[in-house]
Amino acid sequence: MFETLSGHLEEVFGRLRRKGRLRPQDIEEALDGIRRALLAADVAVEVTAAFRERVRERALATDLHRALNPAQQVVRIVHEELVRTLGGEAASITFAPRPPTVVLLAGLQGSGKTTAAAKLARWFRGRGRSPLLVGADLTRPAAVEQLRVLASQVGVPVFSEATDPVGVAAAGVAEARRLGRDVVVCDTAGRQIVDDDLMAELRGISQAIEPHYTFLVLDAMTGQEAVRVGERFGEVLGLDGVILTKLDGDARGGAALSIREVVGCPVTFASVGERVGDFEPFHPDRLAGRILGMGDLLSLAEKAEAAYEGEQAAEAAEAAERVLAGEFTLDDFSEQMRQMRKLGGLGDVLAHLPSAEAAQAAESGVDDRRLARMEAIICSMTPAERAQPAIIDGSRRRRIAAGSGTTTAEVAELLRNFAAARKMMRSARAPTRRSTKGRGSKGRGPKGRGPRGRGGSRVTPAGGVRTAAAADLLEQLQDLESGSGRPAGPSPGGSEGRDPLAFPGR
């Protein structure tokens, strides 16, 4: 989501890095770049100006001339300031001693309140709570109907009645008490901040149900208006946090920075996809790393961990060992694809990886249907063929293509790519692999430089990747990503999957 910002900063610091030493005009140039990048990311004009000043002051106060690697110091300063602006820790929910814990959602039209309400209810449910959804959006046609459909998907009951929003909200909380539900998530109608009547109505709802948490639902694509929206909803309701939605797009979400800086309230949750499970607590510290192009490896590692839990762990470890031993088979390849799908699809995985290229690839069409086709091809092979792909000749290829509903060209493509991947895995075995990829300032950076540093940016130090299995998976993905194929062109309608294995190159 912050790829463009990362790109801008990488460009600026790329230039600095080559120069090695910083002159005052270098700093000014970098600051201009940072300004451009922040503005392109929709960070509010005044926040951008303040941010730039803070970085300038600190950069000038630091004795950059004597620094071994000035560029990295500037990167660090920017990173620290981003973390500071975004706020330190991830927010958490404290449940009310006397249930129900009441959560009120508010926001502009189309920001995603109804969907967020259902996702939040599901999240509570996943934590052993028994939420009740209250539909107090009586304005938009079929809004309550939408909430009911989503609620049935996440297995949470809905309360609503055709009275008035304040009455519905209050009755909803009473109903939760009666039913013994311990969390209430109240959806409200979207409204413009200039509509004083509707803002007053919202205040009425808030006064009627006295929520423990009031969240502003904010579209990550929001521009300069974000600050005013945050301020106004804050005035009327008092905000405890922001739910940032539609983060699966390529919006840079600078709104998160602005809101935190100007309104002072943290982003608490992030909605990152269309499925009801695509919802997670927001980690401000990670976001700063992401802004600087370091990728959101922690989030991905956590997902990988969850996917690997239980019986899969042993299997995965075994597979990882085989990979390390260079015995990578088509079965492993197929298993890898299944794992990727569990991680939320290849596009999702790539979006979490630190490189701008990976992010672009994620955007420009890594297609999960390709994964399905590849799986189908492998499943149509005999065990012997899977163990020894070399025996697959023209006749076998035709049979496999017919069996998997693909073409012989696709089968051939898969085999070529598998061969390339296997080669990559073998070469990846070399113990030097963790240090060979970093370019730029070789090992002169601050200590704690993690694995696979890219051009001076660091993977989150000290165990940014939590498990060996996850780390291996990530490496395989990166190798695959950089190792093969032609770029998958973003041709409209290209989802028919002409080139099933074209992991986008660079």
Add this chain to the structure above:
Amino acid sequence: MAPERAGAGTATEPAGASRWRPRLAKARAALGERLGSALARRDLDATTWEALEEALLGADVSLDVAEELLARLRAEAAERRTGDPRDVRGLLRDAIADLMHSPDGELDRSGSPAVWLLVGVNGSGKTTTIGKLAHAEAAAGRRVVLAAADTFRAAATEQLAAWAERAGAQLVRGNPGGDPAAVVFDAISHAAAAGADLVIADTAGRLHTNHNLMGELAKIRRVAERAPGQLREVLVTLDATVGQNGLAQARTFGEAAGVTGVVLTKLDGSARGGSVLSVRAELGVPVKLVGLGEGTGDLVPFDAAAFASALVGTEET
């Protein structure tokens, strides 16, 4: 149908600034405050130009477009030998109106039936826009069929059905999770058979970064072109509060579905919408409609001069 009968329906009447002003009264000019203080300065010096740039950026105008506009303003100010910041407001308003003016801002109603397709990201206002459009077109005496091709979002069809009922339009619906292209095709076939004038098709909101869903949209377009009607408009809805991402949205939807115009929605809430400047400057796509409120009559034809005034404000602001 007489496509030239511009001015017949609510959505086709020439708008003019007077139409916009009361609806934007509360939103005020996005540039207002910053511009006011910038232009209250005594000299047209570097600080003033910087303040002007910040005012534009604050309305979601991209840095590129802001720099272009200001370069033009500097040249004009130099030409007129004016050093008075107060002259700049008018120049800026003209520059924005020039950029946004388009000779082909009119909706194309020719065809039997004419087909309009609405596309855009989630929550940008497609369904509501269609509701208002249907209302205006039906009020102007056209027989309208709505295609509920958003088969993905829960209750999207119900939302559109409520609008269809209000407008007195027919609704062709599909099954939840069904093929949206098939719904569009059915709606056009039905409209052709019934002798309707216009089909307006709703599509599911989708993020432009979702490759599969953009592919689906391209397919909807292809199928709509094969149906017994004439695809005349593909309109992308852009939320007036959207920031720099608006350009990427318009570009990608354009690539997938061949966008003919922009509907700038929810302008009454913010009076920003600076992203459409980039869309016009970079892609050449005109804005055709503007959403100025929640009422059925609050969707009006785009008017470049009115838009520029709303953005820049008037001298009194």
